[in-house]
Amino acid sequence: MDYKQLMVSWMEEGTVSIPQLLLSNYHKIGLSESEFVLLLQVYSFIEKGNNFPTPEELSSQMSFSSEECSSILRRLVQNQFISIEEGNSSSGILYEKYSLKPLWAKMAEFVLSESKSENMEKTLLEETDLYTVFEQEFSRPLSPLECETLAMWIDQDEHTVVIIKAALREAVISGKLNFRYIDRILFEWKKNGVKTIEQAKKHGERFRPHQKMQSAAQTVKSDKKTVPFYNWLEQ
Template sequence: MNSQDRLRIWIEQGNVSISQLFFSSYRQVGIRDLDALLVLQLMSFAEEGQGLPGPSDLAVRMSLSEEEIGHGLQRLMQSGLLTIERTMDDKGLLNENYSLQPLWTRLVDVQVLGCSGKEEENRQAEEGEIFAMFEQEFGRLLSPMECETISMWFDQDGHSADLIKAALREAVIARKVSLRYIDRILFEWKKKNIRTVEEAEGEARNFRGQSQPSRHAAGNETKRKVPFYNWLEERD
């Protein structure tokens, strides 16, 4: 193979362009070295028109196992740096692609606004605790979609970690531990301008009081000791 053939192959493979800001600042937003390489691979797949590569696709190019790659993707999503973007094509079909826009925004914020690395670490530690609590209650790792939902509670809905913990506790009491149920709880609280754990607990006690069975009914239902409010039922 001559030098011209080598040059042609090099050009045909295309290039992946990335800001120097990524290399100089990714540690400040809590990205590990291996996860930084994962980001580069996601960009490479996107350039090739594959916007949602799975762990098996990524494992072909990396020296990591599919499980390790899955954990890396989960870390990026739990940190709010990677999301799944959904769009409709001309035929009305749903397309899903990874989006690194939150990462680029965070990097610029660190550079321009001077967000300290310590503040970022504290924020990520707080959010990481929430993800760990959900995984413990679910008894398994969270899926990318579940990670995205929880991240949206923080980033888009503006819920605090303490309020999300309170909603999770309500779901556990109701024995309805699902993201849909917890999302409904948070929606109801936001609609009523409930922002603190104390306000949320007061609201929950109020609804539990309303749902207490009568003495006659209680005598027939001794097994049910903890009444709960079904947040999925619409109430005025």
């Protein structure tokens, strides 16, 4: 056997690169195994320069009959996994060709949908954790009105979970653990464009010297050390 010639023949056959994303998720976008394999055969023919393989040509590469291939092709077109487009040769002759653009579009939609689902799941977990953190700090279950306020901060005021937790921490440090005080902090932060933890810290640091002077004046006769804080309600 001429192994060198055999290797040349293999190389001349070429290769078909299949996106891993498609290989792992074809069933999630609605493709059956038979439809997926036939799609790969269509893709293979296109890569070799045959843009419109016949059912007989496809059947020659598969265990399906040409009738079965025709039936699968019709389903793929009807379900918008492939499309039939018209082309125009250099000599002006019109011809038909298969296009896999609908397949790639479905894969793109699938990726976006998966990403949104993951983000929604992450957001739900963060919000659930937020309620738990508040209940731990308040040492009691939240009232329906307080739960509604938390939801309003997220949905209407569009505060992130991170920022709400930061405002809660500021209230704890300040010794003013109540929703009105936290709401005031969030209002001040939003008014001043505070959206990150770093911005919140910098915003508070601008008021620390003044607050320290007030705190010192209030504790001149006390030996206890106090934690200076910025009184957001007085602004």
